[in-house]
Amino acid sequence: MRPLSLRWRLLVAGGAAILVSLSVGIAGLAALFDRHVERVAVANLEARAQAVIAMVEPVAGGAPILRQAPRDPNYDQPFSGHYWQLRLGERTVRSRSLWDYAFPMAETARHGAQEVVSLTGPRGNQLLAIERHLLVGRGPEAVPMAVIVASERAELVNARRGFFRDLLPYAAAMAGLLLAAFVAQVMIGLRPLSRIAARITDLSLGKRARLGGDLPSEVMPLARQLDLLLDDRDREMARARHRAADLAHGFKTPLQALMGDAGELRRLGQARIADNVESVAKTMHRLVSRELARARIQSDRASATCDAAAVVDRVVRVLQRVPAGRRMDWQITVCDNAIARMDGDDLTEAVGALLENAVRHAVSGVRIEMSRTAKMIHIEISDDGPGIPEKDLARLMQRGERLDSSDGQGIGLAIVSDILDAAGGRLSMINAPAGLKVTVSIPGAD
Template sequence: MRQSLRLRLFIGAVLAIAFVLLLVASGLGRIFTNYVADRYRADMSAIIDQLAAGVEFSGGIARMTDAPSDPRFELPGSGLYWEVIGGNGLVFRSRSLWDVELLPETLVDGAYGFRQGEGPDGEPLLVQLRKVELETPEGSRPLTLLAGFDRKVIDDAISEFHGAMTIMLVLTAAVLLAAAFLQIGIGLAPLSRLQKGLSLVRSGRTDQLPDAGPTELRPLVTELNGLLKERETAVERARARASDLAHGLKTPLTVLLQLADNLPDRERSMIRQQVDLIRQRSDRQLQSARLGVEQMAQTGLASLTGKLISVLAPVTTARDVTWKLALDDQLTVDMDPADLAEALGNVLDNATHFARTEIVVAAERDGKYIRLDVEDDGPGVAEAALPEITARGVHLVEGEGTGLGLAITSDILTAYGGAIAVSRGATGGLRVSLLLPAGH
């Protein structure tokens, strides 16, 4: 399954950013919660200190001589409370508690390190409790001091902080993701330039990749240039061997033709036919050996087709066969001109043999390919025989030709990643469709 490197890097960045921001959110949330809880504990401790300082014993009876001055203690249900319980059961409490008494034995462990009870409005209270012993002339006197506040106050403060922090972290994530996307684009840009360089090499516009770019890519560029150099050397060797083989075959074939002149007409004709067949097949095999290592080039489809038709025009003009062309001058094919000429020439040549009045040649771009249709208005081929037409040795008309034309075309197109298809045309003749790699 194909995976995008850009997508994989972006997903990795998203996961890393999400993980880090979750850690930051958790850490900041814990730090703020502890800070707020510590502040409230300090405030409650200060209130308890004031309460302890404001209690006096006279004749064994406790009195509140100085209560905390915060006005919230005077407003019922204000959210801030205190209570003092003497050893004899005497209770002093802030007016904010109204008629509610905080009993130490009813308090349970609460959040943020406080104990929890119930306030005058039934709301949960967080309470700090301290038991002290006051020294009096009559002896030591126990006191239980309590200071508390509505839990909702600290919950709301922490909730507001988390809301603001969430907005901040979302904005931070958006900025970091944008930065990651930009960084990935900048980081992968050299690969895009490398791809364009390879495209230029493939199209024959240059023979080496530029030795520029990031340090990390230079070893790859060096290796690719070395591979291209070896490929060029292999091409030259293939050409030299092809030339040697062509020259090696030329002499024995010429001798055979000379010997054939001394034979009767029937045998001489047969030998000449076989020698021609050997030449055709050897030329094809030499060209096949070159395919795949020959450097590709951009070939203008309309221009090459026009040249091929001009060669075939004398044959069609003599038979009153007209050509109908629908080719865009801008269409280019990513093939060697000689290979494209042979592949297309075989198809056009077949069409000239069987057309009655007209041959239609049309082409259009289809994604990365160009579809070229050659259709004649001849007798056509039976539906059952269509799949076998491109096989070697199959003759469109028994006894005519070598049966290699469309097979050779198929071999050439396959070598370039193209394909050939045959079907019945609109007029009943043969339609040959060539799928050619489109130029850039």
């Protein structure tokens, strides 16, 4: 499973944190609102309880009497959700809204105590109630009194729902703003990493030589280390090219001596031994020539550019001077903006080798067509020769393979592939209706 990018990890983690924080905040606000609403409801019940208690009128030297209950539509309508019940001594009275239902009341309680309780109403609904216990009068003639005033909790639930209906749109808007701000923060904060990624892409395409130092201080150590690695790579590649060139040049002189010894053996009548020595020497000479060509391939493509059309024109002019090229019918089509991101000498060597092969195998003509896409320049070289057997096409592209055993000076398709690989290009071959078509694709400069 492919891991998430750093940007997505930050966005997912930050978005989850924002949503969880808002959820916790909304839950906390809901709890605070519930407590506030319940406190207001209890205060309202206390005020109503005072009105009910005011029904009791103490009588000096006698039993207290009950005055008429206060007129209140909430208490006159049966099962209205608002109820009161008063017990004075052995007598119990209650609001009309209770109808024939009675609340259970504690028989013994501390006088003057008040308690907030939950009760079940006449229809099984939940009620918020306060229960107060008092003494009416003084001394042994004091009469105990208990009062319950209650209202349905549905009103609290409705208030809570209304609060949520009002709160959620604002919470959603706040969540959207916070998420948008967080996304902007992540994008701005990670922009230097995007710049590094773009510069690394430019490095791979040869558009830059180094990452540079104009980056934020947090990523500069990484950029410096990468630039140091690139410096070490270039130095090592330069040393390798020099060692290959020295080795190839070192073999060249002994090989020439072997060829001279082979000629001497032939003059002495040792033709078989001379042929064997010449065969081995020519094979080694081809390998040495190839290594010399590979050593000349440019490794630093950051600033190397050339005009591909001019390179093709220059190579064709040279080939038109040789007898085989002079008798060819050359058909050349170039394109505009043919600036290639490649060293001119490398492209000349690759195109030259391919055109030499085309001239060598063509019957009467060679066609060159150039085209440009968004990122690549394509050079198609076609001849009207016999082509290559299909079974040999794949083998011919392998490193060091040849279809003939001649000892010509050509480097071969393998070194052409090496040159194009070093430049970020590619080589392809197909058999056309008449002859072989070779396509060279190289990166184009902006």
